[in-house]
Amino acid sequence: MPDAHADGVLDFLARIPAAERSPELGQRALELLTGPAQGSQERREVVITHAYLVGWLVTAALDSPPWRWVSVGAANAGLTIIRYTPRSPSSLLTLNDLDHLPPGLRWTGLPPHLRP
Template sequence: MTRRLSIARHGEADAFGSLTDTGRHQAARLGERLAAQPIDVIWHSPLPRAQETAAIVAEHLPGVPVLDAPELIDHVPYVPAPGEAPSSWAGFFDGFDDAEASHGHALADALTRRFGAAGSRATHEVLITHAYQVAWLVRHALAAPPVAWLRVPVANTGLTVVEHRAHEASALLMLNDLSHLPRHLRWTGFAAAPP
């Protein structure tokens, strides 16, 4: 049985964790894009920015249940050993102690146990979560080393699609696709290319 996961980071949020106007527009565009798909359920992180995004997406998917999944909570899934992380991450992990790293990795294990394998029936699920969790699920689907999550780009409402099939390797079908967003609603984290 094929379990298809359409995974997206929440819309743009403010410093307090609530969606901005841009974030609400991003979420609506994501909902429009998913409206033609046979979606069985929308799962979301318990944090407000993910809950709000899921609610807006659900407006375009009438009748689809919207459920909380604590495994989708925002956290650092893996703290790399010294020298293991790309140089662009230098200093980010300063101050993480062993207990914090272990707790984050335990949460990441719970995430992949719940969403990292085929189920007992064919489903198409939407996951509204956070950048690090999208990256971790991609890393898991590709069977890449744990540190690989640091190299996965994730924009607000970027759509990533993973399929899990029984007795087969998982497949990454789409990564951080922003084609549902007009240019002014896109953010990649990179400066615009010079003209």
């Protein structure tokens, strides 16, 4: 991780309980939720989860450095779609779409300076 971001990222991580930030949990999520379906049948997964896991999956899908998951600003109830196909890089089709929510509920969970 670049020195310029280390203090902010490490301070953020320190506020998350250790049991919720284990490398094993992150790796297990990648094993279960990423990659093309096996065989010829299409697979669609709906995962309802915390925004931090969305950041982790998006970071992996974009081949970003692992520490970057902390900078993915996913809101509560945001819709993110990642497409995995054989012999192609993963594609981020939708990130944090909130159009399905009434305006008063959009951007809940994010600090005021990040709300539209």
